Each structure stands twice: as C-alpha cells, then as structure tokens.
Amino acid sequence: MILFLDFDGVLHPEPCYDEAKLFTCLSRLEQVLREFASVRIVISSTWREKHSLSDLRRLFSADIAERIIGVTxxxxxxxxxxxxxxxxxxxxxxxxxxxxxxxx
Structure with a gap:
C-alpha cells in the first residue's frame, strides 16, 4: 500500500507563515503509520520541488523515513x-x- 503524502494542510496549517507551526501534525501521522507497517510513502508535496529526497526524509523519524520510496x-x-x-x-x-x- 502506498500513501501519497502532501505536507501543506496535512502536516501543518495551510498557509503556514509561522515556522514554529511547520510539521506540528507529523507525530500524529507517524503514530498511525507505525500501526500499518506495510504502508510505503511517496511525497507528493510541492516541497519536493525545493528539497532533495534525502532532505525530505530527514524531516521524519528514522523508522518512517526509511519507508519513503520516492517523490512524484x-x-x-x-x-x-x-x-x-x-x-x-x-x-x-x-x-x-x-x-x-x-x-x-
């Protein structure tokens, strides 16, 4: 199973002008993903246009980052x-x- 993941409006409010609010919902998503170990992730966020796949993976906990298999x-x-x-x-x-x- 693959989750195509957007960031803006999913992991933090959209628009998000306060950097302190970026990825405020990430821990919730990671908790859910840990219950579904077979789910792989493809980043479909516009963040992929300005950040490398390696940089995007660093935003996540190590166990979740290893499940990110690419970007759209x-x-x-x-x-x-x-x-x-x-x-x-x-x-x-x-x-x-x-x-x-x-x-x-």
Whole structure:
C-alpha cells in the first residue's frame, strides 16, 4: 500500500507563515503509520520541488523515513495527463504510478 503524502494542510496549517507551526501534525501521522507497517510513502508535496529526497526524509523519524520510496514527478513533465485527468496533483500521482513497478 502506498500513501501519497502532501505536507501543506496535512502536516501543518495551510498557509503556514509561522515556522514554529511547520510539521506540528507529523507525530500524529507517524503514530498511525507505525500501526500499518506495510504502508510505503511517496511525497507528493510541492516541497519536493525545493528539497532533495534525502532532505525530505530527514524531516521524519528514522523508522518512517526509511519507508519513503520516492517523490512524484512534476505535472509539467506530464501535461498530457492533466488534460485527461484535469487535476495537477492527480496527474503527478498517475505519472508516478505509471513509471513505477510498485504495486498499489
């Protein structure tokens, strides 16, 4: 099973102008994920555009970070999917699924 994870509005409020409030809900998510050890994570947040996969993993506890298997590609590289699907985030996830060999 794969969780496509956005950060803004999920792990902290959106918009979040106070850095002290960033990732305030991360520990809750990690607690739930520990109950579902087979879940792997793909980062679908726009944070992936400015941070490397290694940097993104460092935001998480080590046991959860090792379950992060990648990031979605940019919808700009798959604009044909946006035309079909109509939503950028959905197109990015669809593109990841198409290029991945991971079962979902």
């Amino acid at each position: 590609p940019s919808w700009r590289d798959h604009s044909e999917l946006v035309d079909i699907i109509g939503y950028q985030r959905h197109a990015e996830i669809e593109a990841w699924l198409r290029q991945s060999e991971s079962p979902w």
